[in-house]
Amino acid sequence: MLEKIFNLVKALFYGFVTVLWHLFKRPVTEEYPEEKPVLNEYFRGRPFLNSCAGCGYCKRVCPADAIRIIKNERIVEKYIIDLKKCIFCGNCMFYCPSKSMHMSNDFALATNSKSGLQIDIINRR
Amino acid sequence: MNFLLCKFLEFIKTINFSEHIALVLFSILPFALILGFLILTVIGLVLFERKILGYFTQRKGPNRVGFWGILQTTADAVKLLCKENIEISSGDNFLFTLSPIIAFAAIIILWCIIPYNAEFNMINSSVGILIYLIVSSFPMLFHFLAGYSSNNKYSIIGSYRALALTASYSVPIIFTILSIICITNTMNLNNIILFQTKKWIIFSNILGFVIFYISSIAKLNRCPFDLSEAESELVCGYHTEYSGMRFAMFFLGEYAELFVMCILISILFLGGYLPPFNVYLANIFMGNCSLCRYLIYFEQTFWLIFKTLLIIFSIIWIRATLPRFTQKTTLDFFWKYLTPLTIINLIIITFMRI
Incomplete structure (x- = not known):
């Protein structure tokens, strides 16, 4: 009986001390819009493209079937990626023969309409 | 309370105010003071609890409305005051x-x-x-x-x-x-x-x-x-x-x-x-x-x-x-x-x- 009470008090004590210890730890909350989070160097966000040759490798390796390439004869007219479907796996970047596909740090992708998520990412400088 | 009453009456004499009304005021004023203090305390207490509970669980608690979230409970109170009073269709309304x-x-x-x-x-x-x-x-x-x-x-x-x-x-x-x-x-x-x-x-x-x-x-x-x-x-x-x-x-x-x-x-x-x-x-x-x-x-x-x-x-x-x-x-x-x-x-x- 006494041992039971002792164990109970011990468990209670440990519980209370653990909770109190958390009071002095740094909060894990991130104040998002004011303070931008520090991202990993290999973070895969919104994809972007420089000088596409239109070989179609990326389209074939895409597991989510999110890429649509519209060609006019041999010139790439539109390179549309559907961010609804995209799982940001990075396959397109990895398999691109000319290494022109990149993924940026931009993760704020929300838009007001579905069509806003289907974007033409080719960079025409 | 007697000491306070004496001081209050002395103050009333200096501004030439009726003593009878002052006596009535003296019994009403503390209650008004308490009621104001009560509402302020409750608003502060809710914020205190939410903040402390937040830090206990490694969060920050309310921190958007006002500086350090100070006006959060005031905003909540105003929201509650402006809300519609829903009457129940069955049951004892009184x-x-x-x-x-x-x-x-x-x-x-x-x-x-x-x-x-x-x-x-x-x-x-x-x-x-x-x-x-x-x-x-x-x-x-x-x-x-x-x-x-x-x-x-x-x-x-x-x-x-x-x-x-x-x-x-x-x-x-x-x-x-x-x-x-x-x-x-x-x-x-x-x-x-x-x-x-x-x-x-x-x-x-x-x-x-x-x-x-x-x-x-x-x-x-x-x-x-x-x-x-x-x-x-x-x-x-x-x-x-x-x-x-x-x-x-x-x-x-x-x-x-x-x-x-x-x-x-x-x-x-x-x-x-x-x-x-x-x-x-x-x-x-x-x-x-x-x-x-x-x-x-x-x-x-x-x-x-x-x-x-x-x-x-x-x-x-x-x-x-x-x-x-x-x-x-x-x-x-x-x-x-x-x-x-x-x-x-x-x-x-x-x-x-x-």
């Missing part, structure tokens, strides 16, 4: 409206019984603690009526649980208060405080303090004994059907009762407005000047609120640590362990007095 009003009004009376310092004590009755016990049972009764008149299964289950809990925590609270009356030979709250000038009651009645503390957590309807409004089982307990201002009344009442109950604990066990070691800071820093006489009253209030806030912090700490007990565990705990322990404590105290 009782439904009456319950939150009386539950809140009773708590305002509790606030007026408390001596905040040696002078500011509005209802200085010789049976102050008895009045406290009787009036503090009102909110629980009207919580039951609120659930009963709501015509909702969750409300009525919450109300029955509240009633069962009321019966179980009342005995320990009353018996502990009896032991304190045994020690101090008085029922006046002011005299109970003055009795503790040399030694606080907690040192001679530590078991009583623990029992009273646990029972008051149950009385305040807080974790781990918040059976009557167990969110995971009963939606919101007795105030499931309430919205807008009527819900705000219950909410306000809950936190006002928390504050006043913690004040009572500090009065009964921790010496109320007396400073620790019976040395006033004003006397140390200012010496025996004329201003010191007034500063001491403010310091007394400071000590009372300081002790109260410590107790409130510990109650929030318990809420952050312990999970909710089941109904059977709670009733077992109160009837099988706490009540016999209280009676043993009372017997020991009585024999010590003889």
Whole structure:
């Protein structure tokens, strides 16, 4: 009986001390819009493209079937990626023969309409 | 209160105001002061609890509205005031409206019984603690009526649980208060405080303090004994059907009762407005000047609120640590362990007095 009470008090004590210890730890909350989070160097966000040759490798390796390439004869007219479907796996970047596909740090992708998520990412400088 | 009355009348004479109206004003002003202080305290207390609970769980709590989230509860209060009052289609509408009003009004009376310092004590009755016990049972009764008149299964289950809990925590609270009356030979709250000038009651009645503390957590309807409004089982307990201002009344009442109950604990066990070691800071820093006489009253209030806030912090700490007990565990705990322990404590105290 006494041992039971002792164990109970011990468990209670440990519980209370653990909770109190958390009071002095740094909060894990991130104040998002004011303070931008520090991202990993290999973070895969919104994809972007420089000088596409239109070989179609990326389209074939895409597991989510999110890429649509519209060609006019041999010139790439539109390179549309559907961010609804995209799982940001990075396959397109990895398999691109000319290494022109990149993924940026931009993760704020929300838009007001579905069509806003289907974007033409080719960079025409 | 006499000292304050003399000062007030002197002030009235200097501005050539009618003395009769001044006397009437003197009895109204403290109540208005208390009501304003009550609402400010509740708003501050809700923010305090949310902040502390946040930091206990490694969050930041409210931090958007105003600097450091200070205006969050004010915004919540304004939102509640502006909300639509939803009437229930079936059920007792009269009782439904009456319950939150009386539950809140009773708590305002509790606030007026408390001596905040040696002078500011509005209802200085010789049976102050008895009045406290009787009036503090009102909110629980009207919580039951609120659930009963709501015509909702969750409300009525919450109300029955509240009633069962009321019966179980009342005995320990009353018996502990009896032991304190045994020690101090008085029922006046002011005299109970003055009795503790040399030694606080907690040192001679530590078991009583623990029992009273646990029972008051149950009385305040807080974790781990918040059976009557167990969110995971009963939606919101007795105030499931309430919205807008009527819900705000219950909410306000809950936190006002928390504050006043913690004040009572500090009065009964921790010496109320007396400073620790019976040395006033004003006397140390200012010496025996004329201003010191007034500063001491403010310091007394400071000590009372300081002790109260410590107790409130510990109650929030318990809420952050312990999970909710089941109904059977709670009733077992109160009837099988706490009540016999209280009676043993009372017997020991009585024999010590003889």
